[in-house]
Amino acid sequence: MKDRFKGVIEPFSNGIVKNNPTFRLVLGTCPTLAITTAALNGLTMGLATTFVLICSNFLISLLRNVIPDKVRIPAYVMIIAAFVTVVDMVMAKFLPDLHKTLGLYIPLIVVNCIIMARAEAFSNQNAPLPSVMDGLGTGIGFTLALTVMGIIREFLGAGSFFGIEIPYLSNYAMTIFIMPAGAFFVYGFLIVLFNAAVDAIQKKIDAKSAGQKHHVLHAESAEPEAANNEGGAE
Amino acid sequence: MVKKPADKKPTDFKKRQKAFFKSESFKAVAVLAIIALVTSLILSVVYRFTAIDEAEAMRKKINDVYNAGTITPIDVSGYDNKADSVILNAFMAEDGACVVVSKSKKAYNAAQGITLFVIIKDGRIAKVANYSSSETPGLGSKALEGAYLEQYVGMRASRLASGDDVTSPSIPPLDIKYISGATKSSTGVRIAVEAAAAFYVKEVAQ
Known part of the structure; x- marks a missing residue:
């Protein structure tokens, strides 16, 4: 029961931190650099990708035993393209301004390597529920990364937060941050920061578990000694 | 008794037909066609609700x-x-x-x-x-x-x-x-x- 629960939760948490597609795996770099000029753009792009990830992971996992191995890539592309078209049509109808701003990057979700990578590496070999959790985790990881990048670039480059102008700050905005050079600068900085933080946490966890192991081993080796001592006393 | 060549042909054809339907290539084409059909149906339904005037x-x-x-x-x-x-x-x-x-x-x-x-x-x-x-x-x-x-x-x-x-x-x-x-x-x-x-x-x- 515990293993089953772990099998569902682990893919979710891995997608956000351990295998974060943007900061750890450096996948989907093109939309990350291009559309994070504003926080709202990053958030919307992330949510659109999350929807496609969840739906495509679910369907690919459901059909994993039906799709012949030889044609799995064209089949995945067709499934992903269908969901991307759904997102494109819904956004054009209900969020026309954002749809125009994101422009070509919405149809380009089809060729986003994060989606293809998750289809090929995870949902192709796992049951629907863990695949959905993997899609959700990876999607949230991607959305968080794009939103954080968008917030930083918009704040420094335009002096606003989610489109709301911050008084005084907008007069001192550093335009370079909303230009392509600024995108690379912020991206590099966040990769360093994220990886340093994750590695530090991982080291702490490893040290803790190693300490526990050592304690258990020590206790195990101490037991026969104590028994010998007791025997000696007798 | 000698078999007529005409009797042999349909049996061969049927066998080949059966083999074709069981082949990997047919399965691959059929699966892709079904996926394309289903996705087209889904998209046509979504389009009905999202078409822009x-x-x-x-x-x-x-x-x-x-x-x-x-x-x-x-x-x-x-x-x-x-x-x-x-x-x-x-x-x-x-x-x-x-x-x-x-x-x-x-x-x-x-x-x-x-x-x-x-x-x-x-x-x-x-x-x-x-x-x-x-x-x-x-x-x-x-x-x-x-x-x-x-x-x-x-x-x-x-x-x-x-x-x-x-x-x-x-x-x-x-x-x-x-x-x-x-x-x-x-x-x-x-x-x-x-x-x-x-x-x-x-x-x-x-």
Whole structure:
């Protein structure tokens, strides 16, 4: 029961931190650099990708035993393209301004390597529920990364937060941050920061578990000694 | 007893047919065809609910920008557009104002361009508003805000139509401000407004 629960939760948490597609795996770099000029753009792009990830992971996992191995890539592309078209049509109808701003990057979700990578590496070999959790985790990881990048670039480059102008700050905005050079600068900085933080946490966890192991081993080796001592006393 | 060759052929054909249906190639094609069919069905259902009536959407936007009442379309198909611009649509409002939907091909995001609503009444610019554009937020986008577009209000359409081509010393040059750092966006706005003014002078005022 515990293993089953772990099998569902682990893919979710891995997608956000351990295998974060943007900061750890450096996948989907093109939309990350291009559309994070504003926080709202990053958030919307992330949510659109999350929807496609969840739906495509679910369907690919459901059909994993039906799709012949030889044609799995064209089949995945067709499934992903269908969901991307759904997102494109819904956004054009209900969020026309954002749809125009994101422009070509919405149809380009089809060729986003994060989606293809998750289809090929995870949902192709796992049951629907863990695949959905993997899609959700990876999607949230991607959305968080794009939103954080968008917030930083918009704040420094335009002096606003989610489109709301911050008084005084907008007069001192550093335009370079909303230009392509600024995108690379912020991206590099966040990769360093994220990886340093994750590695530090991982080291702490490893040290803790190693300490526990050592304690258990020590206790195990101490037991026969104590028994010998007791025997000696007798 | 000797078998007739005619009896042998159908059995062979049936065997081959059976083998074909069991083959990997057939399965692959069938699976791809079924996936394509199902996805097409899903997309056609989604399209039914998300199809956009462009003309209606534009009318709605015009009414948001300018209380025009009932608007009558003006035929723009035969109009000879100015360089770097396209007149997408034009409407005549109930109060005599002309609403021109003018697009400049020059912009920071040249693929999207800058499309503006330019409302001209009694030969003067009454209002300029952004219809669609994708300029850099916080920089180029400032050229599409009301505060910047306001500078065109009150200008004569005939003067704007001729732009900087006028060389007579008695006519003062156009006083149009550009946003520093957003020259491309500011130029795009100017091109769209001047194109709308030229259309008005040529097609509506005459």
